[in-house]
Amino acid sequence: MSRITSAYKDTIFAFRLRQLMQEKKVTCRKLGDVVKTSYASIGNYRSGRCEPDIEMIVGICKYFNVSADWLLEL
Numbered sequence: 855m856s857r858i859t860s861a862y863k864d865t866i867f868a869f870r871l872r873q874l875m876q877e878k879k880v881t882c883r884k885l886g887d888v889v890k891t892s893y894a895s896i897g898n899y900r901s902g903r904c905e906p907d908i909e910m911i912v913g914i915c916k917y918f919n920v921s922a923d924w925l926l927e928l
Contacts, residue, residue: 866927868902874918875900889913 875885882893882900889896889910898904906914915922922928 864902865905867905867925868900870925870927871914872900874920878918885914885917888917 874880875882882896886893886896890913891906891910895904895906899906899910911922911925915925918925
């Protein structure tokens with residue numbers, strides 16, 4: 855059985871958000887400005903410390919032109 859060494863859970867959402875931001879070269883500050891939240895909140899989403907509410911997920915999906923199903927792996 856493997857042990858989690860990170861303090862935060864690397865969710866599919868966090869992984870895919872980091873992936874999108876890296877591919878599109880989008881900073882936490884830029885995405886935060888677009889979806890009307892702080893860059894610190896975006897950083898928390900990227901690291902898996904917390905997950906956004908549904909309205910934030912919709913905004914992120916619209917900005918990156920991806921489906922919520924893909925982003926959340928539903």
